Amino acid sequence: MIRRIYLIGNPNVGKSVVFSRLTGIEVIASNYPGTTVEFSKGYLKLKDDKIEVLDLPGVYSLEPNSKAEEIALRILNELPKEDSIVINIVDATNLERNLFLTLELIEESFRVIVCLNMCDDAKHRGIFIDVKKLESILGVPVISTCAVTGAGIKFLIENIPQARQIFLDKLTHQQRWQKIGEIIESVQQLSHRHHTVREILEDASVRPLSGLFISIGVIYLSFKLVRFLGEGLINKVFDPFFFNLYRPFLEKFSFLLGGKGFLHHILIGELIKGEIDFKQSLGILTTAPYIELAMVLPYMLAFYLVLGILEDIGFLPRLALLLDNLLHRIGLHGYAIIPTLLGLGCNVPGILSSRILESKRERFIASTLISIGIPCVALQAMIFGLLGRLSGFYVSGVYLVLFSLWLILGLILNATLKGFSPELLIEIPPYRFPPFLVILKKLYIRIKGFLIEALPIVFLGVMVVNVLLYFSLFDLLTGIFSPLVKGLLGLPKEAAIPLVIGFLRKDVAVGMLVPLNLTPKQLFISAVLLAISFPCIATFIVLWKELGLKDLFKAILIMIIVALIVGALLNFSIP
Amino acid sequence: MNKLSLTQLKQNQRAKVLDIVGGIGIKQRLLALGIYPGREITKISHFALRGPVTVKVGRTTLALGYGMAEKIIVELI
Numbered sequence: 175m176i177r178r179i180y181l182i183g184n185p186n187v188g189k190s191v192v193f194s195r196l197t198g199i200e201v202i203a204s205n206y207p208g209t210t211v212e213f214s215k216g217y218l219k220l221k222d223d224k225i226e227v228l229d230l231p232g233v234y235s236l237e238p239n240s241k242a243e244e245i246a247l248r249i250l251n252e253l254p255k256e257d258s259i260v261i262n263i264v265d266a267t268n269l270e271r272n273l274f275l276t277l278e279l280i281e282e283s284f285r286v287i288v289c290l291n292m293c294d295d296a297k298h299r300g301i302f303i304d305v306k307k308l309e310s311i312l313g314v315p316v317i318s319t320c321a322v323t324g325a326g327i328k329f330l331i332e333n334i335p336q337a338r339q340i341f342l343d344k345l346t347h348q349q350r351w352q353k354i355g356e357i358i359e360s361v362q363q364l365s366h367r368h369h370t371v372r373e374i375l376e377d378a379s380v381r382p383l384s385g386l387f388i389s390i391g392v393i394y395l396s397f398k399l400v401r402f403l404g405e406g407l408i409n410k411v412f413d414p415f416f417f418n419l420y421r422p423f424l425e426k427f428s429f430l431l432g433g434k435g436f437l438h439h440i441l442i443g444e445l446i447k448g449e450i451d452f453k454q455s456l457g458i459l460t461t462a463p464y465i466e467l468a469m470v471l472p473y474m475l476a477f478y479l480v481l482g483i484l485e486d487i488g489f490l491p492r493l494a495l496l497l498d499n500l501l502h503r504i505g506l507h508g509y510a511i512i513p514t515l516l517g518l519g520c521n522v523p524g525i526l527s528s529r530i531l532e533s534k535r536e537r538f539i540a541s542t543l544i545s546i547g548i549p550c551v552a553l554q555a556m557i558f559g560l561l562g563r564l565s566g567f568y569v570s571g572v573y574l575v576l577f578s579l580w581l582i583l584g585l586i587l588n589a590t591l592k593g594f595s596p597e598l599l600i601e602i603p604p605y606r607f608p609p610f611l612v613i614l615k616k617l618y619i620r621i622k623g624f625l626i627e628a629l630p631i632v633f634l635g636v637m638v639v640n641v642l643l644y645f646s647l648f649d650l651l652t653g654i655f656s657p658l659v660k661g662l663l664g665l666p667k668e669a670a671i672p673l674v675i676g677f678l679r680k681d682v683a684v685g686m687l688v689p690l691n692l693t694p695k696q697l698f699i700s701a702v703l704l705a706i707s708f709p710c711i712a713t714f715i716v717l718w719k720e721l722g723l724k725d726l727f728k729a730i731l732i733m734i735i736v737a738l739i740v741g742a743l744l745n746f747s748i749p
Numbered sequence: 750m751n752k753l754s755l756t757q758l759k760q761n762q763r764a765k766v767l768d769i770v771g772g773i774g775i776k777q778r779l780l781a782l783g784i785y786p787g788r789e790i791t792k793i794s795h796f797a798l799r800g801p802v803t804v805k806v807g808r809t810t811l812a813l814g815y816g817m818a819e820k821i822i823v824e825l826i
């Protein structure tokens with residue numbers, strides 16, 4: 175009887191594509207209890223049974239060299255070997271390296287079936303593999319597939335019950351590699367052919383100079399694309415919806431409420447010049463949904479779509495390689511670019527993904543730098559909203575300040591924290607073009623996560639602010655902070671409110687800064703200060719969960735000091 | 750003898766791994782990726798200022814930090 179099916183394989187072998195082909199839509203991503211390693215769970219219908227399918231993290235071997243390998247091994251051993259089937263996904267374009275794990279699985283007497291994936295890609299690269307021969311040498315079924323097109327998947331499913339358990343002596347590592355050499359010798363044939371454009375690009379991207387040019391080009395295009403898509407969504411979809419469909423409805427509602435009073439103040443907010451102003455009214459039916467859905471969500475969609483494509487093509491490891499040197503100096507290594515890039519979308523997934531870094535020291539540096547120096551989409555939308563109409567100069571100014579801050583703070587943290595920065599060791603995968611469906615699926619999961627996280631806080635934040643405003647409770651607060659805000663930072667004392675509210679959620683602060691009629695310099699300083707302080711309450715919670723209370727306080731302390739120093743410096747140095 | 754570390758190897762040179770001067774952890778990690786004594790590898794590139802090194806092992810392209818590449822002793826072939 176089969177109770178569970180495992181998918182296991184090296185990283186970048188198309189495992190997740192096979193997984194989504196096998197399981198369809200009903201997928202749950204979960205963490206292994208007590209750890210931070212993620213795996214997905216789905217179901218496969220086999221005859222009349224619905225069998226659980228687990229997609230294990232990508233591993234190179236069954237030795238617990240990394241967290242992912244440790245967890246994979248632990249999950250594999252949860253059930254007796256007789257009750258589960260292991261589908262070992264193997265990359266046909268790189269059979270040799272993949273076989274190490276395959277042999278280990280067979281030696282450990284799991285019921286194995288090998289899925290030789292990316293067969294069409296192997297053909298393109300002039301690699302021919304004798305599947306029947308490989309099957310007879312390994313002693314377990316081998317099915318060739320191309321998960322991207324779906325070819326062979328049906329055959330794989332039909333053959334799952336044929337998975338075989340065999341008992342062999344365990345080999346030493348050297349013997350295993352020797353055996354692999356022999357297997358490759360007898361089943362694989364390479365036909366020499368001219369390098370394809372793709373191979374030339376793959377090669378160029380790992381050399382310093384050409385790699386730099388390619389990366390700059392890709393990043394430039396990506397930013398253009400994000401802005402184009404984001405603005406397109408705003409102008410063509412979200413703004414028309416809010417202004418043409420939603421506002422007339424709200425106006426009627428406002429009229430029904432009598433245009434003023436507590437309820438009107440909470441739901442609709444202040445009328446600006448007799449009209450509802452989505453950016454300034456601050457009602458939970460006006461400003462809250464508008465900021466989140468019409469200002470932030472479109473960019474979020476555009477950003478994560480583009481990032482998802484870059485990830486699946488295999489661009490990020492190349493960027494990691496290029497930036498390894500720089501990141502090394504701030505106590506990280508190249509791979510830390512992945513959480514950093516994710517943080518540009520939303521700091522929460524950025525900080526969560528800093529789990530891929532091995533040491534606690536790295537995770538602290540990465541998370542602190544992300545929360546202080548990396549502006550999330552909501553924050554960037556705010557920066558553009560506040561400063562965009564002044565001039566591009568101010569906008570670039572904020573980015574410049576943030577980047578310098580990120581670098582300087584990183585250097586200081588690296589020099590003062592105990593420990594050392596570990597070494598990069600990653601595989602640079604070949605360029606691949608994943609099916610669009612897989613990218614959309616990932617986008618859907620990320621956006622859903624963002625909305626669940628952000629929406630309630632924005633609504634709550636807007637409401638709290640509104641109640642406090644209604645009862646004029648903020649005057650107390652502005653009084654306390656007035657010397658600091660006025661003397662040190664050169665801002666009017668009312669600016670203390672949005673700065674404090676900024677801790678809750680940055681997007682809420684925009685609507686509050688606009689009516690203060692600040693000078694360009696004051697707007698610039700406020701934008702920088704908002705950018706430095708943590709993006710939102712959710713980031714606090716995530717930092718707390720990931721770093722623990724002590725390190726959270728350390729990060730907060732660093733943030734407050736940095737914000738005051740930078741604010742004061744800007745105030746006294748800008749004429 | 751042409752004994753040198755991976756960082757000293759020049760671009761596009763082929764070499765045989767002789768030894769990995771490091772703890773068991775680093776040896777195991779490299780081994781799973783196919784770098785072990787006796788294996789032939791080709792250096793593809795290195796990045797300036799003690800930057801990372803990329804090598805080709807079989808059909809796999811790997812990137813190693815400078816410090817790790819220094820620990821891999823190879824012999825020119």
